[in-house]
Amino acid sequence: MQNLKKRIRNVPDFPKKGIQFKDITTLLSDPASYQRAIDLMAHRHFDKGIDAVVGVEARGFIMGAAMAYKLGTGVLLVRKKGKLPHKTVSVSYALEYGKDQLEIHEDSITPGMRIIVADDVLATGGTMAAVVEMLTSLGARIVECCFLAELTSLDGRSKLKGQKVFSLLKFDD
Numbered sequence: 001m002q003n004l005k006k007r008i009r010n011v012p013d014f015p016k017k018g019i020q021f022k023d024i025t026t027l028l029s030d031p032a033s034y035q036r037a038i039d040l041m042a043h044r045h046f047d048k049g050i051d052a053v054v055g056v057e058a059r060g061f062i063m064g065a066a067m068a069y070k071l072g073t074g075v076l077l078v079r080k081k082g083k084l085p086h087k088t089v090s091v092s093y094a095l096e097y098g099k100d101q102l103e104i105h106e107d108s109i110t111p112g113m114r115i116i117v118a119d120d121v122l123a124t125g126g127t128m129a130a131v132v133e134m135l136t137s138l139g140a141r142i143v144e145c146c147f148l149a150e151l152t153s154l155d156g157r158s159k160l161k162g163q164k165v166f167s168l169l170k171f172d173d
């Protein structure tokens with residue numbers, strides 16, 4: 001796991017001062033590391049009756065699509081407002097300044113579907129909490145919120161109470 005952690009580049013003060021940005025492009029561009037990370041994230045769910053993996057725009061697509069391929073499920077897209085062409089449901093969530101909105105196609109979830117939600121980084125947890133709220137409102141059963149990396153000092157898990165949360169790599173700075 002240490003080897004995978006080392007593949008993530010820390011960029012201090014991006015996009016603004018005080019943020020330690022975890023740049024996953026350096027892990028993604030290394031074939032063995034990307035494959036290993038996806039294998040480790042997906043393999044715990046083999047034979048668990050997963051119906052679909054949800055990927056959260058944008059880097060969650062890179063995790064979610066590969067996990068879905070591995071598990072032999074479809075991949076469902078949670079996108080920023082205005083990107084999905086058909087009828088959507090949406091959820092608003094707070095950003096540091098202002099609000100944003102995420103959407104999913106209403107007909108992509110049938111009640112009772114067993115879902116894994118994938119994203120790259122768990123930071124404050126605000127994004128995933130909003131996605132959980134939206135998927136639950138459509139009747140999805142969320143089996144796990146699954147992240148490549150977690151910034152433990154930001155305690156995103158506290159916003160995801162009641163959910164199973166897994167992160168492959170943990171960073172305390």
Ligand code: AMP
Binds near residue numbers: 059151
């Ligand atoms: P949050 O809602 O705070 O958990 O973070 C939402 C999204 O912002 C995550 O899915 C990441 O893609 C991105 N993000 C937040 N903080 C960082 C960080 N320090 N490094 C890399 N990505 C981040």
